[in-house]
Every structure is written in C-alpha cells, then in structure tokens.
Amino acid sequence: xxxxxxxxxxxxxxxxxxxxxxxxKPGEVHAIMGPNGSGKSTLANVLSGKKGYEISxxxxxxxxxxxxLAIEERAxxxxxxxxxxxxxxxxxxxxxxLKTSLNAIRxxxxxxQLDALEFLKxxxxxxxxxxxxEKILHRQLNVGFSGGEKKKNEIxxxxxxxxxxxxxxETDSGxxxxxxxxxxxxxxxxxxxxxxxLIITHYQRLLDYIKPDFVHVxxxxxxxxxxxxxxxxxxxxxxxxxx
Amino acid sequence: MIEExxxxxxxxxxxxxxxxxxxxxxxxxxxDFEKSGFPNKKLEDWKFSDFSSIISNKIENIKVSLxxxxxxxxxxxxxxxxxxxxxxxxGFFVEKGEKFDEKKGFNYVTPYNGFKRNFSKxxxxxxxxxSNNALESLNNAFFTDGLSxxxxxxxxxxxxxxxxxxxxxxxxxxxxxxxxxFVISENxxxxxxxxxxxxxxxxIFFNLKNTFYLxxxxxxxxxxxxxxKKNDVHYNFGRYFLEENSIFENFxxxxxxxxxxxxxxxxxxxxxxxxxxxxxxxxxxxxxHEIKTLINHNEKNTKSYQKIKSVLNHSSKGVFQGxxxxxxxxxxxDGYQLSKALLLDKNSEFDSKPELEIYADDVKCSxxxxxxxxxxxxxxxxxxxxxxxxEAKKLLIKGFLTDAIETITNNEIKKxxxxxxxxxxxxxx
Numbered sequence: 001x002x003x004x005x006x007x008x009x010x011x012x013x014x015x016x017x018x019x020x021x022x023x024x025k026p027g028e029v030h031a032i033m034g035p036n037g038s039g040k041s042t043l044a045n046v047l048s049g050k051k052g053y054e055i056s057x058x059x060x061x062x063x064x065x066x067x068x069l070a071i072e073e074r075a076x077x078x079x080x081x082x083x084x085x086x087x088x089x090x091x092x093x094x095x096x097x098l099k100t101s102l103n104a105i106r107x108x109x110x111x112x113q114l115d116a117l118e119f120l121k122x123x124x125x126x127x128x129x130x131x132x133x134e135k136i137l138h139r140q141l142n143v144g145f146s147g148g149e150k151k152k153n154e155i156x157x158x159x160x161x162x163x164x165x166x167x168x169x170e171t172d173s174g175x176x177x178x179x180x181x182x183x184x185x186x187x188x189x190x191x192x193x194x195x196x197x198l199i200i201t202h203y204q205r206l207l208d209y210i211k212p213d214f215v216h217v218x219x220x221x222x223x224x225x226x227x228x229x230x231x232x233x234x235x236x237x238x239x240x241x242x243x
Numbered sequence: 244m245i246e247e248x249x250x251x252x253x254x255x256x257x258x259x260x261x262x263x264x265x266x267x268x269x270x271x272x273x274x275d276f277e278k279s280g281f282p283n284k285k286l287e288d289w290k291f292s293d294f295s296s297i298i299s300n301k302i303e304n305i306k307v308s309l310x311x312x313x314x315x316x317x318x319x320x321x322x323x324x325x326x327x328x329x330x331x332x333x334g335f336f337v338e339k340g341e342k343f344d345e346k347k348g349f350n351y352v353t354p355y356n357g358f359k360r361n362f363s364k365x366x367x368x369x370x371x372x373x374s375n376n377a378l379e380s381l382n383n384a385f386f387t388d389g390l391s392x393x394x395x396x397x398x399x400x401x402x403x404x405x406x407x408x409x410x411x412x413x414x415x416x417x418x419x420x421x422x423x424x425f426v427i428s429e430n431x432x433x434x435x436x437x438x439x440x441x442x443x444x445x446x447i448f449f450n451l452k453n454t455f456y457l458x459x460x461x462x463x464x465x466x467x468x469x470x471x472k473k474n475d476v477h478y479n480f481g482r483y484f485l486e487e488n489s490i491f492e493n494f495x496x497x498x499x500x501x502x503x504x505x506x507x508x509x510x511x512x513x514x515x516x517x518x519x520x521x522x523x524x525x526x527x528x529x530x531x532h533e534i535k536t537l538i539n540h541n542e543k544n545t546k547s548y549q550k551i552k553s554v555l556n557h558s559s560k561g562v563f564q565g566x567x568x569x570x571x572x573x574x575x576x577d578g579y580q581l582s583k584a585l586l587l588d589k590n591s592e593f594d595s596k597p598e599l600e601i602y603a604d605d606v607k608c609s610x611x612x613x614x615x616x617x618x619x620x621x622x623x624x625x626x627x628x629x630x631x632x633x634e635a636k637k638l639l640i641k642g643f644l645t646d647a648i649e650t651i652t653n654n655e656i657k658k659x660x661x662x663x664x665x666x667x668x669x670x671x672x
Contacts, residue, residue: 048627049623049626049627050623051619051623070626070631071623071626071627072626072627072629072630072631072632074627075626075627075628075629076629080627081627083624083627086624087618087620087621087624089621089624089625089638089639089642090642090643090646091641091642091643091644091645091646091649092638092639092641092642092645097625097628097638100630100634100638101625101628101629101630102629104628104629104630104631104634105628105629108629140642141642157628161628161629
C-alpha cells in the first residue's frame with residue numbers, strides 16, 4: 001500500500017526527515033511513536049502533500065509515485081490525513097463541507113454524487129455510530145469546536161470517506177478518555193484486510209485501544225527501532241532515551 | 244461635463260412640468276454644485292474614490308431625458324420570496340406594482356404624481372435641504388421622482404417591500420436623480436429591499452438620496468442590491484434618524500459592475516436605539532465599490548454594529564471608511580466595527596479608514612480592520628479532503644462572505660442573498 005524509501009525532508013536547510021524507510025501492506029496498522037521534534041508531523045505533512053519541504057527519496061502509494069500526485073489526487077486515491085490541528089474555517093457549514101468533500105472524492109472515482117438527502121442519511125448514521133453529537137454538522141467548520149470536537153470531526157470525515165490508507169497525526173493528543181475511545185472506535189470500525197493505517201502518537205494510550213500490528217520509534221528523522229505492542233509498552237515505562 | 248450639465252439643467256427646468264413650491268431652491272442647488280464640481284480625491288471623503296475622474300471615464304455625455312416609457316415591461320422580478328412590488332422605470336414611478344391602500348399599512352406619495360395632484364408637503368422630500376455634498380446638491384437640482392411613505396402606527400408588515408429601480412440606459416438618457424423618504428411610525432415594523440438594475444446597453448449614473456425616520460419602538464430593515472454593468476455609476480446617500488428604542492438593520496451587497504458608493508449617515512438620537520450596518524463586496528473586473536459610514540451616537544445607551552467583508556480580484560478596488568462618533572451625552576455607548584478584506588490578486592486594492600471619535604468617558608467602542616490573502620493552510624486542509632484548488636478557494640471565499648450575510652435577520656432575504664452569492668462566486672473565476 002505505502003512504501004517509503006530513504007525519505008528525507010528539509011525545511012530551510014534544516015534536515016527533519018533523514019533517510020526514513022517504512023513499508024505498510026494492505027490491512028496493516030502501524031504506529032509511529034517518537035519524542036518531540038523527531039519528525040512525526042513532518043512525515044504526515046510530506047505524505048499528504050503540504051508545500052514547503054525540500055524532499056528526496058521515494059514514496060510509492062498504491063502502485064503510484066506519491067510525489068507525482070497533487071494534494072487532492074492523493075485524497076481521490078484514498079489517502080486520508082487526520083490533522084493534528086484541524087483548521088477553523090469561518091462561514092463554512094460543517095455538513096456542507098463534508099458533502100462537498102465526499103462528492104469530490106466520489107466524482108473522481110466515477111461514482112454518483114450524493115444529493116443532500118442521501119448525504120444527510122449517511123452522515124447521521126456515521127455520527128450516531130461514533131456517538132458524535134449531530135449538532136456539530138450545523139456549525140461552522142471547526143469554529144469554536146473544543147479540541148476533542150475537532151478531532152472527532154476528523155474521525156467522522158475519515159468514516160465518511162472510507163479511505164484506503166489513513167494517517168492519524170497525533171489525533172489522540174489533548175483528548176479525554178471518552179474522546180479517545182471514539183477515535184479508537186472510528187479506526188477499529190474501518191479496519192479490514194485491505195485498509196491500512198499509520199498512527200502517529202506520543203503516547204501508548206491510544207494504542208491500547210487500537211492494538212497496532214507494528215510499532216516504530218522515530219528518532220532524529222528515521223526509524224530507530226521497530227517491534228510490536230511490547231515496544232510501545234516499553235517506551236511508556238522507560239522513555240525514549242534508552243533507544 | 245459641467246457645461247453639459249448646465250445645458251441639461253436648463254432643458255430640465257423647462258420640460259419638467261410639476262413645479263416645486265420653491266423652485267429657486269433647485270437653481271441654488273445647481274449653483275452649489277457648479278461651484279464645487281464633481282468631488283475629487285482632494286476631498287477627505289473622496290480620497291479613495293476620485294468621483295470626478297471615475298464619472299468622466301465611464302460616461303461620455305451626461306443626458307437627462309424626461310421621456311416616460313409607457314410600454315414598460317419587466318418580468319424579471321424576484322421569485323424567491325413573496326413581496327410587495329414597487330417599480331420605477333428610468334427614474335419614474337410606474338403604477339404597475341402593488342396598489343396601495345390603507346389596509347396595507349401605509350400612505351404613499353410620489354412627487355411627480357403628487358405635484359400634479361397638488362399634494363401638500365406631506366411628501367416630506369419636497370423641501371430640498373441645503374447641502375455641502377456636491378452630489379446631493381446635484382440630486383436636489385435634478386430631482387425627478389421618488390417615493391414618500393409613512394407607515395401606519397402599530398403596523399407590522401407581513402412581507403417585505405421591494406423597490407425596483409429599473410433603468411434602460413441609452414446615450415440620450417443616462418442620468419437619474421431620485422429620492423426615497425420614509426417615516427417608520429411608532430411600533431411599526433417594515434423590511435425593504437432596494438434593487439437597482441440597468442437593462443440597457445449604455446451606462447448610467449444613478450444618484451439616489453434616501454432618508455428614513457425611525458420613530459419610537461419601530462423596527463426597520465433595509466437591504467440594498469444592484470445589478471449594474473461595468474461602466475454604471477451609483478451613488479447612494481442614505482440618512483437615518485433613530486428615535487427611542489428603534490432598531491435599524493441595513494445590509495449592502497456590492498457584487499455588481501461599475502462604481503458604487505454607499506454613503507450612510509446614521510444618527511442614534513434617542514436612548515436605546517440601535518443600528519446594524521453590514522455588507523459584503525465581491526469585486527472583480529476592475530470594479531470599484533465603497534461603503535462609507537458615519538454613526539452618530541447622540542444619546543446614552545445607544546448601540547451600533549458594523550461588519551463589512553470584502554473580496555477583491557482582477558484589479559478591482561474596495562474602500563471602507565467608517566466612523567463612530569460619540570457625543571458627550573452618549574454615555575454607555577456600545578459601538579463595534581469590523582472590516583475584513585481578502586485580496587486575491589496583486590493588482591487589487593483595499594483601502595480602509597476606521598475612525599473613532601469619542602467625547603464621552605463611559606463607552607465601549609472597538610474597531611478592527613484587516614486585509615490579506617486566503618489562508619494557505621486552509622486551502623491545504625480542504626485540498627487534502629479532495630477539493631481542487633479552485634473549489635477550495637471558492638468555499639473559503641463563500642465562507643468568508645457568508646459570515647457577514649449571516650447577520651441578516653430576515654430569513655427569506657438572507658437565503659436569497661446566499662443564493663446570489665453562490666451564483667456570483669461561480670462566475671468569479
């Protein structure tokens with residue numbers, strides 16, 4: 001699904017990712033943990049197409065060179081990034097935004113666009129499955145949302161879009177235990193043999209609910225250690241210094 | 244151009260049949276205008292919109308024609324909400340709209356008919372004010388027709404009135420001077436939309452003066468919309484006088500072509516009166532729009548709120564000059580003003596001049612003004628959700644302007660304006 005080979009990224013000549021390699025097969029859930037400044041968010045940004053990075057190395061996504069795809073094309077081909085800091089967009093109705101997004105992706109895949117009623121039915125169902133208050137649909141996109149509401153909204157988007165590959169960038173940070181469970185539920189509900197996840201996090205907490213297949217430690221821009229759930233538990237006890 | 248106007252004025256005086264009680268006023272007004280000429284950028288009020296050069300660039304020869312087209316046909320009125328229709332065609336009232344009667348809650352006078360029928364001064368606007376505003380003087384000199392309405396006391400209008408100002412601009416007829424004069428009586432409630440449209444091939448200059456008196460406990464909402472073309476020129480001079488506990492809501496849409504300036508003076512003369520003056524500009528193709536406000540807080544416990552959102556593209560220009568003036572008596576004033584602009588290309592310009600002039604010491608006043616580009620982070624966020632760059636920008640522009648349209652409290656009209664916005668953005672490549 002996703003194959004990262006010797007990926008480096010610089011911002012203003014400062015190297016942030018430094019020869020990172022990682023292979024994620026269909027159906028696998030990978031977690032990346034790492035201390036502040038290790039390059040976790042940069043990895044998420046680079047994969048989703050954010051500008052401002054000087055990039056070298058190769059990333060293959062779904063048998064395509066990822067860097068040849070525009071930002072929206074990555075989304076059309078099933079790549080989804082849940083933002084660490086979802087943006088507040090005044091004046092844009094959340095429900096309207098979700099519909100526009102979903103229809104843009106459906107259109108690019110040759111599927112029929114959903115009308116307002118069809119969409120509403122689906123979004124209400126997804127929101128109720130995730131125990132997300134429907135009221136957020138009527139509000140302006142992320143405006144005045146609490147940290148938890150913003151993250152839940154990201155998970156709702158993920159559930160609607162049903163991506164092939166989802167990257168969650170520190171979606172768990174700042175969440176209380178109930179919101180954390182919603183995030184985990186969103187991920188677990190979508191988990192299947194074809195869909196892959198890359199979960200970027202600081203803490204083991206979220207992983208207790210998601211139980212990833214692999215855990216990697218990112219240090220100084222590359223994978224310093226890989227293992228399974230035990231590695232996350234170890235890190236939680238001993239910290240990153242021992243790696 | 245002034246010489247031409249002089250000739251036009253002589254012809255106008257000979258051919259315009261109804262005479263004012265004091266015709267000398269017209270002549271004085273024209274002399275006042277001649278002295279100053281069209282306002283130019285040397286004047287503080289016009290420093291961002293040089294009217295003198297704007298009008299000479301857009302209109303070759305100013306011509307007043309008093310011809311009245313008897314075959315007026317207009318079907319293109321608003322279908323989105325039920326409303327009382329009043330039509331003006333080429334500056335003259337047309338008796339094809341709603342028939343008025345007492346049951347509908349108001350009396351009306353149009354001066355052209357009014358003069359002929361020997362109406363008394365109840366028209367209010369038959370008395371021409373002295374003015375140091377050159378365009379108002381010009382309006383006094385050439386004032387042709389208009390509407391004077393006094394609502395009944397304690398009367399709540401169930402549907403809004405739409406005043407359609409329809410023009411068929413031609414080389415022979417391109418200069419129109421109207422006045423609208425309303426008294427919103429005690430405890431009455433009325434919503435009005437003024438909708439200006441030029442269906443002709445040639446550009447026009449529409450010079451409109453409107454005056455509204457809001458009596459005690461009245462609620463009045465005024466919405467402005469124009470469908471003008473690239474070279475049309477519109478000056479809208481509005482004066483609003485508010486009495487005790489009255490509420491005035493005004494919304495200005497500046498989407499259309501050409502040059503427009505709304506020059507709004509709102510006087511909060513009695514306690515607990517409040518005004519809300521909001522608007523959006525969506526300018527493209529070298530259009531130029533200005534909203535200028537002056538809010539006079541003349542009494543204590545008065546409130547004013549202003550929110551103007553502007554999007555400028557394709558070498559267009561936007562101007563907001565807003566002043567909140569608080570007199571020494573006006574303690575506990577609550578004044579708020581915000582102007583935000585998005586500039587989508589390098590050649591567009593937005594000028595903002597927010598001012599507070601405060602002579603009372605116990606007041607709450609704030610103002611803010613920003614201009615900038617679309618947020619790249621927000622564009623990235625939307626594109627990562629599958630929208631292409633154009634759609635992402637469109638959604639952001641729509642959201643940016645919707646924020647101001649959401650202030651409208653007449654839900655039908657709000658919905659209508661949101662649809663208008665959607666259509667205008669679709670054209671806004």
